[in-house]
Amino acid sequence: MASEFPRHLLDIESLRREQIEEVLGLAGRFKRERAAARAGKARAPRHQILPGRIVVTLFFEASTRTRSSFEVAAHALGAEVLSFQKDASSVTKGESLQDTVRNLEAIGADVLVVRHPAAGAPRAIARAVRASVINAGDGAHEHPTQALLDALTLREKLGTLEGKVISIVGDIAHSRVARSNVHCLSKLGSRVRVAGPSTLLPAGVEKLGCEVARTLPDALRDADAVMMLRIQQERIADARIPGTRDYARVWGLSARTLELLPPRAVVLHPGPVNRGVELSSEVMDGERSLVMDQVDSGVAVRMATLALCLGAA
């Protein structure tokens, strides 16, 4: 059956549940194959799914995990990777975003993986080029592959997401990870709860289809998983945010506050983690933390989205 997966992955909001399931199914397979190869139980799979295709990673904001895992994913599928460096490019000479992407397409880009501080930038690029566009995080709007990798990690751990309570704690207002996760987890049947300082909770957030908890204990009670988020300092212009020490005391997950979480519940964080703020080192490195497993899922999910967007899966 021909895949109906869209050519661009711009957000989770417009994906159907079956499309999300399609990514998770394929990514789960890639993740198992990579694990078997690492454990020496199988030869490293050589997926010539995208031979000769060119994947450009175009990041206008800092990244550690997302850019590197897209590049590893592209290599693993047999594609070529071109890593666009904004500061060494003609953007510094005044070239517009539209002209930049048209030129990259003329060079041969089949996929543009875009991170940009402006919400909507990947959609605008998708209108300007014929290549596939994958949103790798746009402002405070969405970060679709992060939500997909979180869903894969959680589903493997919890068995299913149906009926599970997932709490997202921190700076909900400025977080593209929160927005994509609320859409993704609700579409997969979870009950999503958000919590954080009142200045960091957007008004009317319930309309996205989530519950709101006003305190950390309320957020952690009966949860199957908690996802801790960083304060997005770079997106906050005003000063109405708590200081780091106050924030850590009231909203941070430490050995003490972890006791409030049901015993089998797990802890996630998309990174970068500020140790001692959102998570204490004990929690971050503890056995209930899935942070490194999330990173591992990221490569597999990005392999799956590249293959599906290019109609090659």
Ligand code: ASP
């Ligand atoms: N890495 C995630 C993002 O790019 C989360 C964060 O930066 O806090 O949105």
